[in-house]
Amino acid sequence: MLDAVKPETKVVAASDIQTDHEELNASISEFVGSNPEYYIRSFAKVHEATGWFPRTFNTAAALLGPIWSATRGIWGLFWSGLLLEILAWVQIGRGAWGELGGDMLRQAESQLARAEGFRQRAIEAATNGGDAARFEKLAENMTNAAERSQGLAAAAAAESTTILLTGLIFLILIRLWQGFFANNIYEHQYEDWRVRPAKTESGIKPRNAVLGVTLLVLVVPLTVIHFTLPTLIDSLGLFPQGAMDEFPADRSLYSSIATFLEAQIDTAASTWSGAFDSIVAAVRWVLDVLTTGLVGTPWPVVMLVIVVAAWRAAGPRVAIFVVAAMTYLALLGFWEVSMETVALVGAAVVICVLFGIPLGIWFGKSPRAYAFSEPILDLMQTLPAFVYLIPIIAFFGTGNPPGILATIIFGMPPVIRLTALGIRGVPENIKEAAEAFGANKRQLLKDVEIPLALPSIMAGVNQTILMCLSMVVIISLIGGGGLGKSILEALQYAAKGPGLLGGFAILFCAITIDRIVQGAFSGKK
């Protein structure tokens, strides 16, 4: 509006638009530092190129290889070039001076020595009246084996020229590729540099050259010598024997830390035993309530309730599936254990939701609390269950309630995360509107934040249910009951039939719960 169109701007046909070479060349010169004329020409060719194959060849890049890319600060090219070149150099080294078939030769030598030993014993046997013919036979066989080894060694040695040539050709190809594509890659870095000048390497820096050469000198000779003359490093006596093959680990450090941790856990378990026991008691109470409902109630009542729930929540098709699934469970005698499994999952989910949603709301409102909780939630989800089963046994003992606690560790993160996500996703302007009409914090939470975050919270609850279901098998390892126990028993005796039947029972339980819950959340009929 004020000066949108400058008066000197003219309308020009697209074909007549000229590149502003002055500005471009000045910026390329600034970027490359040294040898600007060459790069101005090369980048111009890169800019004019239409096909995929480069029209420029950078001799310096081809001759110097990784040293060129390091000096120019193109670290991606440096590392990929270095790795490929190491492959080539190893081949060249093996072909030029490596003992090809060296181990075969050593084998032949020892075989010949043993053949000689057998001959000696044959002579001894002949003088002592023993079975000389047997030792003669053994010596002959050993000699034949040695000859075969020598043959193999010779054949391997004869391939040295081929290996050397392959390595050389590979190296030349790598360098040619670098020569052809160097300017294109460098031009790409130039584009990055234009956008982020502070974060992109430009020009020639001595520091980069020194770093590149140092890396090259450290990595290439060590690797090539290790592959071509394996005995050389050990024979130098600079490092302990075999230091290049295996990291010299300190076993005593491992065992002392492990002992220390064990002592700490034992102390904690006995110090806080009161607290741990009351947690177990609380979990057991929740589990008992659910178990009484699901197992204690006559089975026709429970079945009817589940089928009606499936029908109301997810429609007739799911209800029919649920009837079939429950018939399977009941006919094969899985009914009681299945209900125990459902009670286990239910108790875990109830506790997850009870603590997870308030925590999620808190984390959603306080960025600092969220930043603090994030690594803990990551740990809860990524730590393999087998790892925290051990401290759980130490603190809470074995059986169903500790199993539920393990399930909670694994199952709680999704509901926390998705609640926090939902709370943070509530549009700022709607919250502002509620505030502008005088809403206090509680009203804001009840009328705006929770209702708007509800879809996300429900997705979190559903995720948590599924996670708890998958965990409920693993807790049979620490004495948890239900279907997991049947499967663990089948596993221990490698009983294929019972294992498969139990597996299907868990599958049907999972699908039934998932369908009903999803149907209820989405409100679909």
Add this chain to the structure above:
Amino acid sequence: MSETVVELRNVWKVFGQRSDEAMKAIHARGLTKPEVLEEFQCVVGVQDATFSVNRGEIFCIMGLSGSGKSTLVRHINRLIEPTAGEIEVLGQNVNAMTASELRRMRAEQIGMVFQHMALLPHKSVRDNVAYPLEIRQIPKSRRWAISDHALGLVNLTGYKDRLPRELSGGMQQRVGIARALAADPEVLLMDEPFSALDPLIRLQLQDQFKALVAQLKKTTLFITHDLDEAIRIGDRIAIMKDGVVVQIGTPHEIVANPVDDYVREFAQGISKLKLVQAHNIMTSLAEFDGSTDGAKRARTDDDLDHLISLSVDTNLPIVIQNDGQDVGVISKSRLLKGIQGSAE
């Protein structure tokens, strides 16, 4: 009429972690905005705003995006805390209010309408309109009656049981207006309410809104980035630029006497036909030496548009009356100059 309802005195808003230090430095050393940004990494959002709004007035705050008009208006219900200065609403000092007093004032005395409607998507239109009353814990029967009445004011009676997303943008904004009116507040804050709507709907809503406010006698602060809208709606207009209120005046004053190039630039594109009134361009009867026999009559507050339609089929001047008395004359040449904007 001239009772002051909203008053701002030397209100400053400085954004940033060190805003208090920056504010002290501004008072002590008179730093400019770039200096404040450089020295304290603080942004000056509102700079020394002073104005008052009278009862029943529509006070427009006009400025481009980023000029601080939304920030300024959010000081009135303290959605934003001022860094310095005083704000009075209906004689109460807003800065000194406790949290519960503030919530009470927001709920009972100030209604607000937002650019992006900000309706609650899970509540019906009726419950959205009634939400300010729900916050005040007014029983449901009363809430529903009031919200039905408010929806009637914006011609949305048939839509009370719909969800907001089932309504068009213009209708949603009318729900927003109904919600602001539901608590029967003294003051309305309108934050670019019609900016997101298409031009035809906008014109319609502007007219409806102006009529509604005149009927309900609400004191209104109306934010807009469109001077046309400000002139259509506003009794007075404040023009903001980079956090500073550069000019306050009636639409005619803004267009006729812009204080600087910035305001002039805006005012250039404005049609004067509805803005310039007969008394602005008339000459007194004594100065007029021609004949007024058979001349048509008009009133002092008739606009140019009306005067033009009176004079299209005659060469006689128009006689201007006030309360039935002849007070002045506008000749045809005077009228033409008036349209051009050079008669004053």
